[in-house]
Amino acid sequence: MIGLGLIGGSLLRSAAHTGRTVWGASDSTKDATAAADDGFDTSTDVAAALRRAAEADALVVLAVPLPAVEAVLSLVGDHAPRCLLTDVTSVKGPVGEAVRRRVPGARFAGGHPMTGTAHSGWAASSPTLFTGAAWVVCVEEDTELAAWREAAALALGVGAHVVPVTAAAHxxxxxxxxxxxxxxxxxxxxxxxxxxxxxxxxxxxxxxxxxxxxxxxxxxxxxxxxxxxxxxxxxxxxxxxxxxxxxxxxxxxxxxxxxxxxxxxxxxxxxxxxxAPHTAVRIDLGAPDARDGLTALGERGGRITAIDGDALTGEVA
Amino acid sequence: MIGLGLIGGSLLRSAAHTGRTVWGASDSTKDATAAADDGFDTSTDVAAALRRAAEADALVVLAVPLPAVEAVLSLVGDHAPRCLLTDVTSVKGPVGEAVRRRVPGARFAGGHPMTGTAHSGWAASSPTLFTGAAWVVCVEEDTELAAWREAAALALGVGAHVVPVTAAAHxxxxxxxxxxxxxxxxxxxxxxxxxxxxxxxxxxxxxxxxxxxxxxxxxxxxxxxxxxxxxxxxxxxxxxxxxxxxxxxxxxxxxxxxxxxxxxxxxxxxxxxxxAPHTAVRIDLGAPDARDGLTALGERGGRITAIDGDALTGEVA
CATH class of the missing domain: 1.10.3660.10 (6-phosphogluconate dehydrogenase C-terminal like domain)
Incomplete structure (x- = not known):
């Protein structure tokens, strides 16, 4: 987890709660220290956290404010150039372009949890922030579906449902x-x-x-x-x-x-x-038309609610 | 009370609750019948209700929707041309002009309780609708302060506070x-x-x-x-x-x-x-500058909270 504010902090807490091995870094000493004081594996050394992710083939989550994304992506390019990567920022097209420029080898699927509060920082973070929230995970023509699945599994694991759409539609x-x-x-x-x-x-x-x-x-x-x-x-x-x-x-x-x-x-x-009443849908991530199935579901206002290997379960009105 | 919908009905209920003698009329048979079924002195004969108000020198309250105001004012002109008159509609300049045209002899002070709900009709009315609400009672150069006092006393009696302003400022x-x-x-x-x-x-x-x-x-x-x-x-x-x-x-x-x-x-x-903390103010309705004192209070965001004869008590930030 790069960034330990409201969203990054809440995600670190809730992912840890589901049994994942998590670690984080933030250039905010205040947030990194507060998270460490709460018992989490956090520091201010973003480069070290990224190198550890590269070694473990862990999913890297960019949870920094939008204006900081370019700088952090440079570090990702230096220290984890082939990593599984997602983000939680509120615009998806510009972030996707920045990833293609700065970390062309990343296995990336952009994300956006549609939640927040008026407060910010680690102090405001909560393990239940994502319960019941919509979480966009973007599907582009060049999105590796394995990366999409990792980002979607993270969102589903912390209680959100996943809305699959293109960055432009988002x-x-x-x-x-x-x-x-x-x-x-x-x-x-x-x-x-x-x-x-x-x-x-x-x-x-x-x-x-x-x-x-x-x-x-x-x-x-x-x-x-x-x-x-x-x-x-x-x-x-x-x-x-x-x-x-x-x-x-x-x-x-x-x-x-x-x-x-x-x-x-x-x-x-x-x-x-x-x-409106919802009907169940199933999508097989291994099918050749999986991408089209995902974006069509999102455009109809549908959502993915569970994942089991390549088998996705969802619903649409 | 002319009109027995959400506002008129709630005002009839709450004014009755404070011990006033109240009667009402509405050209909505549904509202008039529902109010009568609830034990109130109501009918569909607006003209008769107005004649009774003229005889008793009672305060007439127009609580009809804005598009119906002109037609009801014609009846007021015919049956209670010198009455004490107020209204509860949401614009004050156009209603004031209509009163001057249709009932030039009325002793009028326009009113507007700043409250409401998404529902309408007698069925939605409540005796506590005005508790704590702001209630504008207009002060114009030609407003008789005795009429203003009657309208203000009605509003204060049902739990609102009174904001005195000109129709234009409102x-x-x-x-x-x-x-x-x-x-x-x-x-x-x-x-x-x-x-x-x-x-x-x-x-x-x-x-x-x-x-x-x-x-x-x-x-x-x-x-x-x-x-x-x-x-x-x-x-x-x-x-x-x-x-x-x-x-x-x-x-x-x-x-x-x-x-x-x-x-x-x-x-x-x-x-x-x-x-902001409020400071107490007092206004004497009998003083020569009472009108200016009232509109100045309203423009500063102040309110009248009690009335005793000509002595008004209020507060302003």
Whole structure:
């Protein structure tokens, strides 16, 4: 485990809990020391941890913030150039490109657990952080399915379910359901605060809900939104187009029916999808069309829930 | 009480609970019958209820949806043209204008309890709906302070605190903290749903928070947003400007620091205001500068918490 913050720390704790042999390193002395004090095999020597992984053919997990990924990948290229590798960062296309550039020999499958809290650092880590969470493990044309299986087994082992998609599909969808919400929350908070103390006095549920994530640490929000620039720009344009259409309609006809009814219908359709009955699916990782089967499952909103050798079990609505 | 839905019904219940003599009417047979079945003095004869209010010099409360206000005000003009009058609708400027046009002799102070639920109708009403809620009672240059006191006493009696502001200040601020959040939630839900089943599978807390109010009944959201058109347009432009600036910055420099840091700071400043220590204030409704004292208190985010004759007690951060 390279990085011992909220995600890396929680993953070290929960993987250890399932009986895996785990060790970790972080250039944060604070996190590495706190983890060692809690009885874990951790240090600040990232190179040594990587050399040990190369010798043991262990799965290396990059759990560093996005801006630190390039630097750590250089160390991986130097000390474990053929390792099994995954990551837990919030954008997948740019990280995949960085891996191809810096560690071309790695057996890599990118990952992204869709979880987190407002807190950070080893002190905030928890062995149950991933219970019930969606965990994306990317399937690309050049993904070695053996590497994909290792990353998926790690995620399943700590209580998550695995959503198999391409990096491009992941980045587009998280722009819609995670990065845009953060930007809209920031804009709403600013427009609300412009209303002064009276705004604070009259703000009720809709404003509190709509601005909740504006309280997230700005550097974390910047890292994920700026890091997903290519996918976020067209999504931001889509939102601007819809909000501009609402503005135009309100100014010209006085009506907002199209905006409000479309939003209501969309919210209901997403909700119905989440509560739809699921049917079981099976995928054989050894089959020639395994990659297509995985990405088709992910695009339909399905998930892998168990793994046994090459036999994957999952479900889809 | 004219109107026996969620707000009117809850107000009838809670005012009765405090010992007031209350009666109500609704052109919804369902609500009027349900209220009568629960032991309340209600009917579908709005004209008769208004005549009785005129005879008793009772406070008339308009608790009908915004699109029905004009029609009910015509009845008030016919049957109780000099009555004490307040309302509970979500925009105050347009309702105030309608009262001046339709019932110029009314002793009117507009009101807006900042509360509600996702449900509607008498069946959803509750005597504790207003406990701890902010309740705007408008102060205009032509507001009779005796009428203001009656509306404020009703709100305080059912457990709310009273925020005294002008209709214009109310409408601008609710555009910021209530109507814009509903439009952003609608846009976010539509952009999210465009991501298909994968979006439903990967949506986590930020999306759920940001779209929660998109589940509100579209006719209610249309009534409040379209009814506040004049105040909402410039606020919508402010949001479009900020989101457009974020888009421009992301496209040109790749940075979103200005947007994200401003939003974080705004969220913190609103939060700090809400948790700031309060100091007590007193206002004498009989003093010549009472109107200015009330609106100044409201603009500073303050509230009235008790009333005794002309003596108002309140607090401000």
């Amino acid at each position: 980045d587009e969808v998280v722009a819609r359901v995670s990065h845009l919400p953060h930007l809209l929350a920031a804009v709403l908070a600013s427009v609300g605060a412009h209303g002064g103390p009276l705004a604070a006095a009259l703000a009720a549920g809709s404003f509190a809900d709509g601005t909740r994530v504006a309280g997230t640490r700005p550097d974390l929000v910047r890292a994920m939104t700026e890091g997903n620039r290519a996918a976020l720009l067209p999504v931001l344009d889509e939102a601007l187009g819809k909000l501009g259409a609402a503005r135009g309609s309100l100014a010209s006809t006085g009506g907002l029916a199209a905006t409000i009814e479309a939003g209501h219908k969309a919210a209901r359709s997403l909700d119905e999808h989440r509560h | 409408d601008e601020v609710v555009a910021r903290v209530s109507h814009l959040p509903h439009l952003l939630a609608a846009v976010l839900a539509s952009v999210g749903a465009h991501g298909g089943p994968l979006a439903a599978a990967l949506a986590a807390g930020s999306f759920a928070d940001g779209t929660r109010v998109a589940g509100t009944r579209p006719d209610l959201v249309r009534a409040m947003t379209e009814g506040n058109r004049a105040a909402l347009l410039p606020v919508l432009d402010e949001a479009l400007g900020k989101l457009g600036a974020a888009r421009g910055s992301l496209a040109s420099t790749g940075g979103l620091a200005a947007t994200i840091e401003a939003g974080h700071k705004a969220a913190r400043s609103l939060d700090e205001h809400r948790h």
